[in-house]
Amino acid sequence: MISTKIKVATPIPTRVVGRLCLYRRLLIRSLHEGTAHIYSHELAGLAGASAAQVRRDLMTIGFEGSPKRGYSKQGLIDSIGHFLDDPQGQRLALVGVGLLGRSIINYFVGKRPNLTIAAAFDIDPQRVNRVIHGCHCHPVDELAPIVRAQGISVGIITVPAGVAQNIADRLVEGGVRSIVNFAPVALRVPDGVYVQDIDITTTLETAAFFARRQD
Amino acid sequence: MISTKIKVATPIPTRVVGRLCLYRRLLIRSLHEGTAHIYSHELAGLAGASAAQVRRDLMTIGFEGSPKRGYSKQGLIDSIGHFLDDPQGQRLALVGVGLLGRSIINYFVGKRPNLTIAAAFDIDPQRVNRVIHGCHCHPVDELAPIVRAQGISVGIITVPAGVAQNIADRLVEGGVRSIVNFAPVALRVPDGVYVQDIDITTTLETAAFFARRQD
DNA sequence: GCCTGTGAAGCTATTCACAGCT
DNA sequence: AGCTGTGAATAGCTTCACAGGC
Numbered sequence: 441m442i443s444t445k446i447k448v449a450t451p452i453p454t455r456v457v458g459r460l461c462l463y464r465r466l467l468i469r470s471l472h473e474g475t476a477h478i479y480s481h482e483l484a485g486l487a488g489a490s491a492a493q494v495r496r497d498l499m500t501i502g503f504e505g506s507p508k509r510g511y512s513k514q515g516l517i518d519s520i521g522h523f524l525d526d527p528q529g530q531r532l533a534l535v536g537v538g539l540l541g542r543s544i545i546n547y548f549v550g551k552r553p554n555l556t557i558a559a560a561f562d563i564d565p566q567r568v569n570r571v572i573h574g575c576h577c578h579p580v581d582e583l584a585p586i587v588r589a590q591g592i593s594v595g596i597i598t599v600p601a602g603v604a605q606n607i608a609d610r611l612v613e614g615g616v617r618s619i620v621n622f623a624p625v626a627l628r629v630p631d632g633v634y635v636q637d638i639d640i641t642t643t644l645e646t647a648a649f650f651a652r653r654q655d
Numbered sequence: 656m657i658s659t660k661i662k663v664a665t666p667i668p669t670r671v672v673g674r675l676c677l678y679r680r681l682l683i684r685s686l687h688e689g690t691a692h693i694y695s696h697e698l699a700g701l702a703g704a705s706a707a708q709v710r711r712d713l714m715t716i717g718f719e720g721s722p723k724r725g726y727s728k729q730g731l732i733d734s735i736g737h738f739l740d741d742p743q744g745q746r747l748a749l750v751g752v753g754l755l756g757r758s759i760i761n762y763f764v765g766k767r768p769n770l771t772i773a774a775a776f777d778i779d780p781q782r783v784n785r786v787i788h789g790c791h792c793h794p795v796d797e798l799a800p801i802v803r804a805q806g807i808s809v810g811i812i813t814v815p816a817g818v819a820q821n822i823a824d825r826l827v828e829g830g831v832r833s834i835v836n837f838a839p840v841a842l843r844v845p846d847g848v849y850v851q852d853i854d855i856t857t858t859l860e861t862a863a864f865f866a867r868r869q870d
Numbered sequence: 871g872c873c874t875g876t877g878a879a880g881c882t883a884t885t886c887a888c889a890g891c892t
Numbered sequence: 893a894g895c896t897g898t899g900a901a902t903a904g905c906t907t908c909a910c911a912g913g914c
Contacts, residue, residue: 626703
């Protein structure tokens with residue numbers, strides 16, 4: 441039997457979302473230089489992608505350009521914002537206020553109005569109950585209730601590998617729907633919780649490997 | 656005319672190299688627990704991959720296991736090392752000694768005998784000519800000659816987006832064959848230079864987006 | 871002529887599924 | 893029975909190529 445393909449609300453691929461974020465940043469950066477419009481091949485050049493890919497990506501959010509002038513920069517920025525952003529804004533929690541954690545807090549503070557690192561957590565009494573780069577650091581024992589109380593939806597894990605799973609569990613317990621994990625372990629989370637891993641060590645090792653290749 | 660497919664030394668996919676790095680780390684961590692052997696589904700569980708994928712990956716480095724006992728942990732660690740590592744070791748340079756840069760230096764110091772961050776660079780006179788987490792920080796003007804003199808093959812860029820391209824050019828000039836780029840810009844480099852981007856902001860934005868999806 | 875929008879083709883990565891071994 | 897090794901199938905991603913518009 442042949443089943444009819446039903447067009448179910450297409451889940452957007454991660455890659456596309458990532459590129460849309462990048463496009464928006466590049467567009468904002470280029471808003472005050474040159475014209476108010478941009479061609480797919482120009483944006484592709486900025487983003488390090490192909491023109492066809494840019495057009496495809498914009499197709500998935502239903503943004504249209506004109507053959508004559510290309511895409512309106514401001515229009516596209518708004519359209520991506522409408523697609524990606526929660527109009528209420530979103531709150532994130534960061535767990536593990538080491539150097540890496542601090543660098544992320546520091547980078548984000550005040551930068552994006554729509555994405556706020558609302559709370560930090562650490563186990564070290566030296567760090568707890570202090571304000572680090574403008575972000576209050578709570579004891580890690582209070583993680584789940586504070587995350588829940590503050591309506592935080594994204595967790596950032598910058599703790600050593602050994603305790604990462606434990607932190608992930610507490611974040612999920614607190615109601616987090618999405619985790620960015622810098623620890624080099626595969627986290628086990630319930631279905632529906634989105635995990636994105638950033639493994640810096642692996643990336644460096646991989647880069648070192650390809651540095652040895654000829655051609 | 657139909658051309659005959661010649662089996663040219665297959666270029667290894669980045670993904671596979673990345674997973675091999677991860678497998679090795681997981682294996683080392685598990686060496687002193689349980690048996691000396693491991694099955695593909697066990698390693699897959701640790702790595703968050705499928706058993707079939709583990710077997711494929713090991714196939715590409717030609718490592719064989721036995722149906723009876725699975726794969727020898729130590730044997731596999733050695734085999735991955737033989738495949739990935741330069742026996743002489745490799746030296747890396749890090750440019751941009753902000754919080755992020757420091758966290759990477761700090762993490763790497765002494766950890767991997769085969770991969771050494773041999774030099775750091777910054778433009779800030781406050782940071783130059785000091786030893787940061789055991790790594791000497793040079794003025795950025797001397798980048799290319801020092802990189803060349805020290806035989807450094809990998810560069811890590813942790814500077815603001817605006818100057819990243821300039822730094823990349825100097826790294827290439829110094830003979831670097833591979834770059835890990837934390838700045839949110841598409842670097843232009845000559846053919847043969849490998850670039851791997853880590854865009855933390857994009858990753859966080861993407862995670863925030865998926866936190867809003869149902870199911 | 872040079873652009874966008876997009877079906878179709880091409881490519882890459884992953885999984886299936888099973889023969890062969892122990 | 894349960895594993896590995898692997899050809900074949902599938903799924904996912906990117907590019908091609910061209911109709912349609914200015």
